[in-house]
Amino acid sequence: MIELQNVSYEYSKGWPRKQHQIVLSDISVKLCMGKTFGLMGHSGTGKTTLGKIVVGLMKSYSGKISFHGKDISQLKSPDWLFFRRKVQMLFQDPQGSLNPKKRIDASLRDVLKITKIPFNQQKQAIEDVLKTVGLSTDFLLRYPAQLSGGQNQRISLARILLLKPEFIVLDEPTSALDISVQAQILFLLRELQKNHGLGFLFISHDPEVIQYMSHSIGILKDGSLDIIQEG
C-alpha cells in the first residue's frame, strides 16, 4: 500500500522575487494494491504533479509518503531502487514516452538491461510481455513513429510490465487515443489488474472513464483532495 499523509507541494516562479503557488495542500489518501483510485480535476489543478510525487519523480514536497510502511524520502539504495521499480508511471502521450530513434525491440531490451536480466532470457521475457499487452512480435523491428497511438501506449505499458510493478500511476492514459482504442486499453488495464493484482492511480478528466475504472474517486480542486467515492 502507498499512503500519503499531509502531502503539500508548491511551485515557485519569477525572478528576482519568487512567487509561490500552492498546488497541493495537505493531501492524505491511501492507495491500495489491486484497487484503482480515480483522480479527477480540471487542467492545471495538480493531478500530474501528484502522480509524479507518488512515483518519486518529484521530491521537494512536504508531508510523508510511505510504501509498504516505509517513508520513501528516507529510502536508500537498494530499497529506493526497489520502490522505483515497483511503482511506475504511464504517461499521456504514448509517442513522446518512447525514444523515436530506437526500435521497439531496443526500447524493451533497455528495461531488461537495467534490471540485469541475462541476454538469453530477454527474448522470452519480451515475447511474454507482448502477449500480455496483445501485440505480436512483428512490432519489434518497427520504430514508434510506425505504430499507432494505441500500439505505442501498449508498448509503453509493456516496458512498465517488464519491471513487474505493484502500482502504476496512469496519467490520462487514453486521452490521446480514439474511442475504440480507448476501450481496448481500458479493457487491458482491467484485465492486468485482475490477473496481477496491480494498484492504479488513474488520472483523468473524463468522468465516465473514471467511473468505469475506479473503486475510489477523488477530485482535486484548489489544491485539496475531496474523496467523493470510497471503495
Added chain:
Amino acid sequence: MSLLTVERLNVVFTTHQGKVKAVKNVSMTISHQETLALIGETGCGKSVIAQSILRLLPSNAQINGRILFQGRDLLLVDEKTMASIRGKEIAIIFQNPSLALNPVYSIGWQVGEPFRIHQSANRNQSIQESVRLLSYMKFDKPESAVKMYPFEFSGGMNQRALIASALALHPNLIIADEPTQGLDRTLIKQIIEQLDRARKIHSSSMLLITHDLTVARSISDWIMVMYAGEIVEQVPTLDFFQSPMHPYSQGLLQSLPENGFHPIPGQSPSMIENLSGCQFHPRCQWAREQCRWEKPGLLPINGRMVRCFLYD
C-alpha cells in the same frame, strides 16, 4: 451546391519501410454551410486528407485525384494562388495548440497574422484586430491577452486563440483537425459552442476531424467513417447514431462509455502491407469467405453509402 468536392483522392508516402497508402480512393463533398465530421482511428488517414486539401503534405507524398474548391482544382493551382487561399478562403485549426503556435511570438502577433498577410495590415492594426477576435472568443481581458505568449496560456486558451486566428478572415471552409484533443470536458463544450457559433455567423462550411463522437454528434450534419485509409460509411449524423450499418461503425458506437466501453477486437492493419479483401475483415464478426478476397465497393443504401458485403 457543393463548396468542396474531393474525387478519387489517393495519397501514398514513400518511406524507408515501403510505400504507405494513407488515403485510398476517397471521394467526398461538402456543401455550403454544412459540417462534415470525419471520424476513425488514429493513423487511418483523416489528417492526411486535411493536409492534402491545403497542400501541406511533405515532399515524400504522392497525391492523385482531384480536389475541387469553388470550381478550382487545388492540386493544379500554382503555389502563389494556394498561399492566397490558405487562411483566407480555407483555414485550418491544427491539433495540439501548444505546438501549432510559435512559442517566441506573442498571441496578438500570431492571431493577427492573417490580416498582415492577406490584407497588408500594419502591426498596430493587426493587434487591434486580434483584440477584437479574442474578445469575440470570450477572453476575459483581450487587451492583456494579446501581449502574452503561448506558454502563459492553458491548452484551452491556446486552442481558442487558434480558432480566433482561423476565423479572422471569415473563410468559406474551416478545417478543424482534432480541435478538442487533450482538453477537459468543460473546455470541449465551450470550444465547440464557440466554433459552431462563429461558423454559423460567417456562413462557413466545416470539415471536422475528430475521434470524439460526442463532438461529432453535437455539430455535424454528416459523418464520414474512415478505416485504414478508406471510407467505410458516409451517413447523416442522426442516422449514424441511430442505426450504424458498417460493422466498424457499430463497433465504434459500442466503444462509447454509455455502451460499456466494449472494445473492437484486434488491431487495424498496416498501411504498408496489402491486405486483400475488406480491410476490416480480420476484426469483423460477420466476415465471410468473400470478405477475405474481394474488396467491397461503396454502396448507396437508404440515403447513405456503406462499404460492406452484408448489404450487397
